[in-house]
Amino acid sequence: MASRKNEYDPKHPPLTAGEAAKFAWYVGRMAKRGLAGESVYQGDLERKVDRLLDGARARAEKNAKKK
Numbered sequence: 001m002a003s004r005k006n007e008y009d010p011k012h013p014p015l016t017a018g019e020a021a022k023f024a025w026y027v028g029r030m031a032k033r034g035l036a037g038e039s040v041y042q043g044d045l046e047r048k049v050d051r052l053l054d055g056a057r058a059r060a061e062k063n064a065k066k067k
Contacts, residue, residue, distance in 0.1 A: 013056040022052055 015023060026049050033040045 013053065013060040015056050019052055019056055023049065026052070 026045050030042050030045050033042050
C-alpha cells in the first residue's frame with residue numbers, strides 16, 4: 001500500500017464519493033446474496049465492482065501522468 005495518501009497505488013486506486021457509494025452498495029448486495037447460500041450467482045456484481053475499480057484505476061493513472 002502507498003505510504004502517503006497522494007501516492008498512486010494500482011491495487012487500491014482512490015475512489016470518488018460516488019464510486020465509494022456504488023462500491024459499498026455492490027459489496028452489501030454480494031453479502032446479502034452470500035447469506036442466501038453458496039450456490040447463488042454473484043458474477044454480475046463482481047463484474048460491476050471490477051469495472052468500477054478499473055475506471056478508478058484509469059482515472060488515477062491519467063491524473064498521475066498530468067503531474
